[in-house]
Amino acid sequence: MRTRFAPSPTGPLHLGHAYSAMLASDIARAAGGAFLLRIEDIDQSRARPQWESQIFDDLHWLGLDWPRPVMRQSERMDSYRDALEDLWSQGLLYPCTCKRRDILEAANAPQEGGAPPVGPDGIVYPGTCRRTARTGPLPSETALRLDMSLAMHGIDFVSFTETGVAQNGETGAVRIPAKDILTGIGDIVVARREMGTSYHLAVVIDDAAQGITDVIRGQDLFEATAIHVVLQRLLALPTPTYHHHRLVRDDDGKRLAKRDDARAIGRYRADGLTPDDIREKVGLA
Numbered sequence: 001m002r003t004r005f006a007p008s009p010t011g012p013l014h015l016g017h018a019y020s021a022m023l024a025s026d027i028a029r030a031a032g033g034a035f036l037l038r039i040e041d042i043d044q045s046r047a048r049p050q051w052e053s054q055i056f057d058d059l060h061w062l063g064l065d066w067p068r069p070v071m072r073q074s075e076r077m078d079s080y081r082d083a084l085e086d087l088w089s090q091g092l093l094y095p096c097t098c099k100r101r102d103i104l105e106a107a108n109a110p111q112e113g114g115a116p117p118v119g120p121d122g123i124v125y126p127g128t129c130r131r132t133a134r135t136g137p138l139p140s141e142t143a144l145r146l147d148m149s150l151a152m153h154g155i156d157f158v159s160f161t162e163t164g165v166a167q168n169g170e171t172g173a174v175r176i177p178a179k180d181i182l183t184g185i186g187d188i189v190v191a192r193r194e195m196g197t198s199y200h201l202a203v204v205i206d207d208a209a210q211g212i213t214d215v216i217r218g219q220d221l222f223e224a225t226a227i228h229v230v231l232q233r234l235l236a237l238p239t240p241t242y243h244h245h246r247l248v249r250d251d252d253g254k255r256l257a258k259r260d261d262a263r264a265i266g267r268y269r270a271d272g273l274t275p276d277d278i279r280e281k282v283g284l285a
Helices: 015-030 049-061 077-089 100-111 178-184 199-209 225-234 265-270 275-282
Strands: 002-005 034-039 093-096 143-146 157-162 172-177 189-191 214-218 241-245
Touching: 002 015, 002 214, 015 034, 015 214, 015 241, 015 265, 015 275, 034 049, 049 265, 077 093, 077 143, 077 189, 077 199, 157 178, 157 225, 172 178, 172 225, 178 225, 189 199, 199 225, 265 275
Parallel strands: 002 034, 157 241, 214 241
Antiparallel strands: 093 143, 143 189, 157 172
16 A cells, blocks of 8 residues: 655645645555655745745654655656647647636626536636647647547546545445536646646646555545546556545634644644644544
8 A cells, every 4th residue: 555645835734734644644554555745846836945844844743754755746747748748649638728717708608697517626618729729749838628528438437446435425436427527527627838737637647656556635636536537547547546534624614724824733833732632633543
């Protein structure tokens, strides 16, 4: 078994991060496996060295350890480019020049005031650029979308094993029908213009590269798993087992975010709490 914790260095780790990291480490240790750390820093406009350093400090303080060197997404752009070249050669990608406002206006146009469908990445793309030419070399100065209709051609469903419990109670062998992917997810972005990749593509490539067998992450990412399984299938990569865990919430039931600095691990450290106190707070004691 190989699990991982993959934070972005864009702010302080909070209790939710502590829970996810400790749970992934605990599960791997109980199985005699390995726990890995990955720094997801493809968004260089927001990533900061000081936040990466604090990630290491906080996780060490929590008693976690991992193999070195640590994988950083910013050092793996060639791998993402190779995957994009593969998908482009299959005719599955197309360049997209739409801005968020364009997508919102196009998605709302046929709805007569009704709300457009929303998926894991926000409003489901209405297909404005789908007829754009797909010939020549892989474009590098524009966003690239996956033509989900072609990607799902001849496929009735995608499936994966869930060892946790998702928000709607999904567990065990999970099957997601192709029609739900087409209408509820649509043509996702696999490369953003300013990044050269996307979260979905990078996480799939990196999990395979690190040999991750069990992905431990929050329930908020359950809906994105269908995207990841589709990409794994298209790129001939293994599908890990997934374990989506409950989210740590504040007193009002709202999920924690990095802006909730009052619940940052570093703040608890400064206040004199111990790693055992943190385990108790998140329900892992």
